[in-house]
Structures are given as structure tokens and as C-alpha cells.
Amino acid sequence: MSVERPWLDHYPAGVPAQIDPDEYSSIVAVMETAIASFRDRPAFANFGKTLTYAEIDTLSAQFAAYLLGALRLRKGDRVAIMMPNCLQYPVATFGVLRAGLTVVNTNPMYTARELRHQLVDSGAKVLLVLDNFGDTAAEVLPDTSVQHVITTGLGDMLGVKGSVMNFVLKYIKKMVPEYRIHGAVRFNETLKLGSRHSLPDIDVGPEDIAFLQYTGGTTGVAKGAMLTHRNMVANMQQASAWVGTNVTLGQEIIITALPLYHIFALTANGLVFMKFGGLNHMITNPRDMPGFVKELKKVPFTAITGVNTLFNGLLNTPGFDEVDFSKLRLTLGGGMAVQRSVAERWKKTTGCTLIEAYGLTETAPAACINPMDLAEYNGAIGLPIPSTDACIKDEDGNMLPVGEVGELCLKGPQVMKGYWQLPRETADVMDADGWLHTGDIARMDANGFFYVVDRKKDMILVSGFNVYPNEVEDVIAMMPGVLEVAAIGMDDEHSGEVVKVVVVKKDPSLTAEQVSAFARENLTGYKRPKVVEFRSELPKSNVGKILRRELRDEQPS
Structure with a gap:
């Protein structure tokens, strides 16, 4: 049966029906074109420090040369990067790609169990980790095939100011735990060492895997989506064709508050705005909403991406209505459903329509986006984008x-x-x-x-992150005092949904506090149950399958 395409008649003016996914052979080719065109323009900014496209070129080449020349990695080897938004992230990511290697984006909030699975499954040979998470890495490394570890502090690329920041984070705020990883090399040292090696001419092709992007699994095991250079270039071409009528080359400043290790920010901010010669203004800790708003007051930003939770948080932070929105032309929401009340408040406060998009890790990620000229929120996830x-x-x-x-x-x-x-x-x-x-x-x-x-029958969506009940259940079921457990989502005004577990006790003395403490040890924050309920039995089908749907249907709407 052929596909009807009624959406093509409703495309905004200037948006083509098709894009050419083969215009660039790789992300590296896109990057080289951007560097040639916007060499002296700012590319990434964080904590008051800005790197130009020329500096990203030099530094990423040094990192690539280190990986190939000093570590002797071979094309296709995997490099895991475990850090929040900071200047090291684009330098390392583009360096890995230029070396013909594969980036394994790793959530820095992973517990030891989650990190161990991803490193073992991906077969990563190198791990680049921020000091704040070094203790988790140190715990699991002996169980993995990682051969080289690179460590870095949040302030390492910020000069003298960065040294002060590293000191404060470690000794005053106590945010950097003690850890020891034998043979680890500091990130800044890798750049020095890399400068002693010449970067060979690596043929990076469209079918080479650019990213192993892990996504939750219905079996409770995270799966690595193989995103090729062609996949990523295609989505960059699609998204840039869609929003391109609304941007000025070399002049855009996009607020990058979602982590670049998340596929939404990686493509929409990191790649699309690189093609535009834009500046990614990175926010390292968007959960500090007062600090986030303070930062926004300093930046004449033209675009921002986020999830509903982020926009809602900003709208409810004192001082946000005092931000200068005069240059803001693009607000893109994805990762979870945008709520009408949030979209309407955003438009009223900023004067800019919150455009909802839809995508998946498996689609790199954009698949549908609403028209950029949308006057107001319409409740749709949009039209299928070109091609x-x-x-x-x-x-x-x-x-x-x-x-x-x-x-x-x-x-x-x-x-x-x-x-x-x-x-x-x-x-x-x-x-x-x-x-x-x-x-x-x-x-x-x-x-x-x-x-x-x-949505997917059982998936729980917490602040734009997928939580699969099986994984939560597998963890809670490891407790000796638990007989049976079911995990479901509960509506939450802040994060869209939160995780609730319904537990049948094996040990009558088991408490909700014990369940929560166990979850804290074994699950990333957004996967942890916020509500623990005990019952004598769980609803089941005639073959004994736990009926989560019945538990969900009992929740007040």
C-alpha cells in the first residue's frame, strides 16, 4: 500500500519535500565545512569561556591525534564519554569522530550497575570521565574491556578561573569524590600529547557508526542504537531545512541546557547549529533554575531547546520574566509531550511560540516537527519532516x-x-x-x-527520559524482602510522570524507606520510584503475567 503524504501540502514556505542525505559524506565533512566558513566565529561557550570554530578545529584534531597516535586505536573502536555539558564535550566528541571512531554517549548520572552494562555491551576501549563521577567509573572498570581512562575536571578548559572552580568543587562543595584509577591521563595532557602526533587522513564514510546511543529496553536492558554518519547527517539536513528559513547564518546563539549526550540536544543543538555557524551556549546544571535564569540574562540568545519540564521550571523561577527575549525566534520542545498550559504561558511570557517536535533515539532523533510559523500551540507532534x-x-x-x-x-x-x-x-x-x-x-x-x-504501553517518561518498568522491577526484585513488584508511571506536574512501584512483601518488616534506599544505590535519579505502595497481591492475567495496565488505570487522572 502506497503512503499518502498530505503533510507536503502544509509545509511552511521554503521547506523542501526531500533533502540530500549524501551531500556530506560524514559529520566530519559537515564540521570541516563549518570551520572553513565560520572560522573566527564563536562555537561553544560555557562558564564565561568561549571557543571559536578554529579553536574547536585545533583542539579536536589534537584529541583525535592522541587517540590514534598515542593510544593506537583503530577505526571503529568505541570511546565512551561520560560528562555533562562542558567545553571538553564538543572537543572530545568531534575528536573521536575525526579519528574514525565511535562515540558512546554515557549518562554521567549512571549507577555502577548501569555504567557497567553500557561499557561491557559497547566494548568501549576508552573512557573519558569527569572527576565528579570518577568513583563510579573506578568501581566498574575491572569488569570491562576499557584499556585507557582519561579524566578531567569541570574547570580544566577555563584557565585560571577553572583552577579555582576545580578547587571549590572538590574541597569546599565536596562535589568531587576521592577515587583512584591506575594509569589515567588528564584531558589537557592528552591535547599536549596529541599535538606531537600528526593526524592521519582518515576516510570516514556514511555507513560508519558515529554514535552508539543507548536507549532503555523493554527487557530492562539498555540497547545501543547504531547511528551512522549518514543517519546523523540526514537528520541534521532535515532539521536544518525545517528551521533554516528562520535563522541567520553565523549569528545564532542557542541555549543548550539539555545535555549533549542526549540525542535531542546532540543533533538539534550540536550539529544543526554547527552547520549554521551558531554559538552553543552550554548550561552545565540547568536544575539550578535561579543560576540558569541569571545566565539567560547575560546572553542575547536567539534559540532554545528543551523538554516540557525545563520550560515549566523556567516559567516558575523568579526573574525569568525579566529576561530579554527580543532576539528569541525559535523555541523547540521535544523529548516528552509539551503541555498546553506550559506552551501558552511560554508564548505569553517570551512572545515566541513553543514548537513541539517528536523523535526517538532510533531516528537520530527528529521525525515530526510542527511548522516554524505556527501561531500557537496545536497539540500535534507536527508534520513528518523532509524525506x-x-x-x-x-x-x-x-x-x-x-x-x-x-x-x-x-x-x-x-x-x-x-x-x-x-x-x-x-x-x-x-x-x-x-x-x-x-x-x-x-x-x-x-x-x-x-x-x-x-504512549508505549508500559514506558514511563520522566522529564524526557525513557524509564522502562522491567528495569526498575528487576532492580527492586533483587531485594530479599520483595516477593513481587510492578512499576508504573504516575502523572506529575513537574516531570510529566514519576515512577511508582507496587510491592508484595516477602519480609513483613520491609519498609518503603528501605526500598527507596536500595533504588538510590542501583538506579539513576529519574528511574527511582518516588512512590512505594505495598499490597497483598498484584493483578495478573490467566497466564500469570502482571497486569500493569490495571494498576495504571487505578491512578487518578
Whole structure:
């Protein structure tokens, strides 16, 4: 059955139906073009320090030369990067890509259990880790294939000011734990060592894996989505074609508050705005909302991306309404559903429409975006972007007509190569016709706008991050005092949803505090249950499967 594309008739003026995913052979080619065009323009800023495109060029080349010349890494080897937004991140990431290697983006908030799985699964040979998380790395390294560790402090690229910052973080604020990793090399030292090696001419091709981007798994195990250079370039081309009519080359300043290790910020901010010659103004700790607002008052920003939680937090922080929004032309929301109340308040406060987008790790990530000239929030996830097909399928795989509700399926050059070393899981989401099954329940209207009406049956979405109940349940079930456990999502005005666990006790003395403490040791913050409820039994099907849906349906709406 052929795909109807009513959305093409509703594209904003100047947006093409197709993009050329092969205009650039790799992210490296995009980067080199940007450096040539915007050499002296600012590229990344953080804590008052700015690096130009020329400086990113020099520093990333030094890091690439270190990886190849000093560490003798070979094309395709994996390098794990575990840090929040700081200047080391773009230097290291572009260095890894220039060396023909693969970036394994690693959430710095991972517990030892989560980090161990990702490092073992990816087979990473190198780990670059911020000092604040060095103790977690030190704990798991003996269990992994990591051969080289590079460590760095938050202030390492900030000069004298950075030395003071590192001292304060370690000795005054006690935010840097003691840890020891034998043979670890400091990041700044790798740049010096790299400058002694020449960077060989590496042929980085479109089908080479640029990123192993881990996403939660319904089996409770995180899976690495293989995103090739072509996938990433395609999505950058698609997104830049969509928003490009709204930008001025070499003049854009985008607020990058979402972590660049998250696929949304990585593509939308890091790559798209690099192509535009823009400045990524990085926020390291957006949870410090008063500090975030203070930073916004200093920057004449033109664009900002975020999740609903972030926009809601800003709107509820004193002083945000005093920020100068006169240059703001683009606000893009994704990662989780944008709430109407937040979108309407954002428009009233900033004068800029909050444009909702939809994507997945598996689509690098953008698949649908609302028109940039949208006058106000419309409740849709948008139109399929150039070179992207979308359809609604029933449970038998048949395409459904306009208005019918079914599973949203996607096809396009941005769709991942597959899950790393998981052919069966890849086949579960990619059908014989090449459609990616998102698991999201949606409908399409007559104009080609898509609306998500329900999400993956069991997934919980906390501040834009996927939480899969199986993983939470597997952890809580490890407690000797737990007989059975089910994890579900509860609505929350701050983070969209929070995790709730319903537990059947094996040990009658088990307390909610003990469950919470165990979760703190074994789960990243956003995955931890905020509510613990005890019951004598859980609802089950006739074959004994726990019925999470019944538990969810009991929640007040």
C-alpha cells in the first residue's frame, strides 16, 4: 500500500519535500565545512569561556591525534564519554569522530550497575570521565574491556578561573569524590600529547557508526542504537531545512541546557547549529533554575531547546520574566509531550511560540516537527519532516486511513542501522518493508498532522527520559524482602510522570524507606520510584503475567 503524504501540502514556505542525505559524506565533512566558513566565529561557550570554530578545529584534531597516535586505536573502536555539558564535550566528541571512531554517549548520572552494562555491551576501549563521577567509573572498570581512562575536571578548559572552580568543587562543595584509577591521563595532557602526533587522513564514510546511543529496553536492558554518519547527517539536513528559513547564518546563539549526550540536544543543538555557524551556549546544571535564569540574562540568545519540564521550571523561577527575549525566534520542545498550559504561558511570557517536535533515539532523533510559523500551540507532534514517511498501522501491519488510531511507524534516512549486536531486537522494531515501529499510539488528521494519543504501553517518561518498568522491577526484585513488584508511571506536574512501584512483601518488616534506599544505590535519579505502595497481591492475567495496565488505570487522572 502506497503512503499518502498530505503533510507536503502544509509545509511552511521554503521547506523542501526531500533533502540530500549524501551531500556530506560524514559529520566530519559537515564540521570541516563549518570551520572553513565560520572560522573566527564563536562555537561553544560555557562558564564565561568561549571557543571559536578554529579553536574547536585545533583542539579536536589534537584529541583525535592522541587517540590514534598515542593510544593506537583503530577505526571503529568505541570511546565512551561520560560528562555533562562542558567545553571538553564538543572537543572530545568531534575528536573521536575525526579519528574514525565511535562515540558512546554515557549518562554521567549512571549507577555502577548501569555504567557497567553500557561499557561491557559497547566494548568501549576508552573512557573519558569527569572527576565528579570518577568513583563510579573506578568501581566498574575491572569488569570491562576499557584499556585507557582519561579524566578531567569541570574547570580544566577555563584557565585560571577553572583552577579555582576545580578547587571549590572538590574541597569546599565536596562535589568531587576521592577515587583512584591506575594509569589515567588528564584531558589537557592528552591535547599536549596529541599535538606531537600528526593526524592521519582518515576516510570516514556514511555507513560508519558515529554514535552508539543507548536507549532503555523493554527487557530492562539498555540497547545501543547504531547511528551512522549518514543517519546523523540526514537528520541534521532535515532539521536544518525545517528551521533554516528562520535563522541567520553565523549569528545564532542557542541555549543548550539539555545535555549533549542526549540525542535531542546532540543533533538539534550540536550539529544543526554547527552547520549554521551558531554559538552553543552550554548550561552545565540547568536544575539550578535561579543560576540558569541569571545566565539567560547575560546572553542575547536567539534559540532554545528543551523538554516540557525545563520550560515549566523556567516559567516558575523568579526573574525569568525579566529576561530579554527580543532576539528569541525559535523555541523547540521535544523529548516528552509539551503541555498546553506550559506552551501558552511560554508564548505569553517570551512572545515566541513553543514548537513541539517528536523523535526517538532510533531516528537520530527528529521525525515530526510542527511548522516554524505556527501561531500557537496545536497539540500535534507536527508534520513528518523532509524525506520522512510516516503512517499508522494496525496490529496486523495494515496501514490505517486518516483519523484511525494505531501504531505510529516511520521510514527515512535518519532511521538507525539497528541495535548493536541485537539482531532479534532490531527485527522486533523494523518490519520487512523497512518501517520502524515506534510503539507509540497515534492518529493522523486530513492535513498530515500527527497526534500521539497514547504512549508505549508500559514506558514511563520522566522529564524526557525513557524509564522502562522491567528495569526498575528487576532492580527492586533483587531485594530479599520483595516477593513481587510492578512499576508504573504516575502523572506529575513537574516531570510529566514519576515512577511508582507496587510491592508484595516477602519480609513483613520491609519498609518503603528501605526500598527507596536500595533504588538510590542501583538506579539513576529519574528511574527511582518516588512512590512505594505495598499490597497483598498484584493483578495478573490467566497466564500469570502482571497486569500493569490495571494498576495504571487505578491512578487518578
